[in-house]
Amino acid sequence: MTRQPKITFIGAGSTVFMKNIIGDVLQRPALSGAKIALMDLNPQRLEESEVVVSKLISTLGAKATIELHSNQKKALEGANFVVVAFQIGGYEPCTVTDFEVPKKYGLRQTIADTLGVGGIMRGLRTVPHLWSICEDMMQVCPEAILLQYVNPMAINTWAIAEKYPKIKQVGLCHSVQGTAMELAHDLDIPYEEIRYRSAGINHMSFYLKFEHRQPDGSYRDLYPDLLRGYREGRAPKPTWNPRCPNKVRYEMLTRLGYFVTESSEHFAEYTPYFIKEGREDLIEKFGIPLDEYPKRCIEQVEKWKGQAAAYRSADKIEVAQSKEYASSIMNSVWTGEPSVIYGNLRNNGCITSLPDNCAAEVPCLVDENGIQPTYIGALPPQLTALMRTNINVQELTVAALMTENREHLYHAAMMDPHTAAELDLDQIWSLTDDLLAAHGTWIPEWARVSRKVQAA
Numbered sequence: 001m002t003r004q005p006k007i008t009f010i011g012a013g014s015t016v017f018m019k020n021i022i023g024d025v026l027q028r029p030a031l032s033g034a035k036i037a038l039m040d041l042n043p044q045r046l047e048e049s050e051v052v053v054s055k056l057i058s059t060l061g062a063k064a065t066i067e068l069h070s071n072q073k074k075a076l077e078g079a080n081f082v083v084v085a086f087q088i089g090g091y092e093p094c095t096v097t098d099f100e101v102p103k104k105y106g107l108r109q110t111i112a113d114t115l116g117v118g119g120i121m122r123g124l125r126t127v128p129h130l131w132s133i134c135e136d137m138m139q140v141c142p143e144a145i146l147l148q149y150v151n152p153m154a155i156n157t158w159a160i161a162e163k164y165p166k167i168k169q170v171g172l173c174h175s176v177q178g179t180a181m182e183l184a185h186d187l188d189i190p191y192e193e194i195r196y197r198s199a200g201i202n203h204m205s206f207y208l209k210f211e212h213r214q215p216d217g218s219y220r221d222l223y224p225d226l227l228r229g230y231r232e233g234r235a236p237k238p239t240w241n242p243r244c245p246n247k248v249r250y251e252m253l254t255r256l257g258y259f260v261t262e263s264s265e266h267f268a269e270y271t272p273y274f275i276k277e278g279r280e281d282l283i284e285k286f287g288i289p290l291d292e293y294p295k296r297c298i299e300q301v302e303k304w305k306g307q308a309a310a311y312r313s314a315d316k317i318e319v320a321q322s323k324e325y326a327s328s329i330m331n332s333v334w335t336g337e338p339s340v341i342y343g344n345l346r347n348n349g350c351i352t353s354l355p356d357n358c359a360a361e362v363p364c365l366v367d368e369n370g371i372q373p374t375y376i377g378a379l380p381p382q383l384t385a386l387m388r389t390n391i392n393v394q395e396l397t398v399a400a401l402m403t404e405n406r407e408h409l410y411h412a413a414m415m416d417p418h419t420a421a422e423l424d425l426d427q428i429w430s431l432t433d434d435l436l437a438a439h440g441t442w443i444p445e446w447a448r449v450s451r452k453v454q455a456a
Contacts, residue, residue: 004031004033004034004035005031005034005081005334006034006035006036006037006080006081007025007031007034007035007036007037007079007080007081007083007330008037008039008075008076008079008082008083008141008144009022009036009037009039009083010039010040010076010082010084010085010086010133011040011084011086011150012039012040012045012049013040013041013042013045013046013048013049013086014085014086014087015045015048015049016300016304016307017149018038018049018052018083018085019056019317020322020324021083021085021322021324021326021327022036022052022053022056023056023060023319023320023321024322024324025326025327026057026060026062026064026319027060027319027321028327028330028331030331030334030335031327031330031331031334032060032062032063032064033062033063033064034064035064035065035067036065036067037066037068037069037075038050038066038067038068038069038075039069039070039076040070041070046070047068048308048311048312050066050068051312052317053066055311055314056319058315058316059316059317059319060319072136073136076133076136076137076140077141078140078141079137079140079144080141080143080144080145080330081144081145081147081326081329081330082133082137082141082144082146082147083147083149083326084130084146084150085149085150088122088125088126088129089439089442093442094121094439094442095112095294095297097121097438097439098112098118098121098122099118099291099293101431101434101435102117102118102431102435104434105423105430105431106422107277107419107422107423107431108275108277108290108291109269109275109290109291109293109418110265110266110268110269110288110289110290110291110293111266111269111293112269112293113152113293114266114270115152115203115269115270115390115393115416116269116270116416116418116419117413117416117419117431117435119151119155119393119397120397120409120412120413120416121435121436121439122152123152123156123398123401124400124401124409124439124443124444124447125442125443126150126151126156127155127156127159127160127398128401128444130150130160131160131163131164134167137167138164142166143168145169145170145329145333145370146160146167146168146169147170147172147326147329148169148170148172148344149171149172149324149326152394152397153173153202153359154171154201154202154203154344154359154390154391154394155359155394155397155398156171157169157170157171157202157344157345157346157359158357158358158359158394158395158398159398159401159402161345161359162357162398162402163402168370168371169345170329170341170343170344170345170364170371171343171345171361172324172325172326172341172343172344173202173203173344173361174324174325175202175205175261176198176205176261176361177325177342179261180196180207180210181323182236182239182246183210183222183226185237186226186229186234186237187212187222187229187235189212189222193212193213194211194213194222195209195211195212196209196211197209198261198342198361199350199360199361199362199363199379200261200360200361200387201354201358201359201361201390201391201394202262202359203262203266203267203270204260204261204262204267204270204386204387204390205261205262205342205361206258206259206260206261206379206383207258207259207261208376208379209221210222210223210226210259223253223257223258223259226253226259230250230253230254235250236249236250243289243292243295244263244289244292245264245286245287247264247285247286247287248264248265248268248274248286248288249263249264249267251286252267256380256382256383256386257380258380264286264287264288265288265289265292268286268288269418270390270417270418271389271417271418272420272421274286275288275290275418275422276421276422277422325341325342325343328366329341329366329371332366332367332368333366333367333368333371336367336368337367338365338367339365340364340366341363341371342361342362342363342364343361343362343364343371343373344359344360344361345359345360345362345364345371345373346359346360347359348373349375350362350373350374350375350376351377351378352377353379353381353384354379354391355391355395358391358394358395359394360373362374389415389417390417392412392415393413393415393416396409396411397409400412400447404444404446404447406436406446406447409436409447410428410429410432413428413431419431436449
């Protein structure tokens with residue numbers, strides 16, 4: 001009998017995302033008989049996910065089996081691959097807190113899940129739970145690979161590498177391949193004809209090469225076309241979300257000479273240039289969607305109500321291949337068939353112009369030897385300098401978590417480019433106090449403060 005992998009999904013109540021990953025897995029012959037362990041603390045969402053996976057198995061005629069768990073360690077026993085996708089504190093109350101408290105200081109955000117005061121607080125809520133997964137993995141599946149899909153990706157990956165260096169982990173995001181598809185769309189070129197190389201940190205990687213394969217087999221640099229299209233008003237083309245016109249990244253291309261992989265709505269809050277109190281002209285010029293993440297959360301909750309009912313009543317579920325890397329990694333490790341993905345791992349000298357201990361996002365070869373990052377060397381100095389402004393915040397947040405020194409959270413907020421551009425030191429300190437107080441028991445005990453949140 002052919003050996004089959006065990007795939008554990010922590011946070012299986014993220015049903016739509018889980019459906020994409022498991023749908024990809026079941027379409028790969030070597031994985032289609034996998035044992036799939038679904039774990040979530042919300043029994044209703046767990047049951048909804050079981051319905052979806054059962055119908056995926058039926059639709060695809062797979063031989064996979066399902067286990068349901070509310071106990072994390074039990075779900076992890078004997079796992080070969082562990083997929084993690086959760087949001088500690090959810091949209092309510094924690095995401096709302098991350099947006100509404102800073103607004104009282106005139107500090108506005110778009111996504112607030114990666115950097116800035118929102119990213120710092122999200123890291124503070126999230127890392128201890130990731131560490132608990134690593135602790136359980138060390139005991140019941142020490143050789144498993146952790147596929148981590150949780151934000152703030154760089155902070156999480158860095159913190160896991162610091163405390164659990166023996167855990168085989170990779171942080172996964174779809175921004176590199178997703179943005180390449182967007183740019184191919186803007187250029188009216190089939191994505192399959194594009195060749196690129198990207199490197200940096202999560203949500204701030206840049207395409208060092210972006211090229212089009214020619215009929216004679218040579219490759220043509222596409223950066224001149226992207227710049228020309230932006231200057232002539234032909235790019236960016238409308239995206240799936242009319243609130244997000246994607247102008248910020250094209251503007252940064254004209255200043256830096258390279259295109260960043262994460263969306264304009266994200267990137268606007270990683271720098272001090274675009275979101276400024278009293279500068280509505282900037283917001284309008286670049287189409288910056290303030291409060292975008294809360295809007296998406298509300299829309300997704302409403303959309304899920306209809307989707308859940310439709311999945312429950314359907315005999316079969318439509319399955320498409322997603323752009324996520326998880327199934328590709330599992331297939332390559334399990335079968336030895338090589339693939340290339342973009343992953344977040346401890347830098348370890350891959351990018352020589354960034355700190356060795358930071359979390360770098362680089363191309364990786366995956367085969368039976370695991371996930372092997374590519375040596376990049378030094379990045380262009382302007383890209384390195386910009387990344388370091390974000391790495392400062394990540395490093396101080398990880399330092400706070402590792403040492404349980406609350407003061408480093410204030411230091412992280414001080415170093416954040418957007419926060420520091422808007423607020424003075426007293427305001428930054430006060431805002432951090434208010435956020436820590438408002439999060440209460442959602443954050444570790446050492447980080448809590450007793451204080452009433454400032455009134456509007």
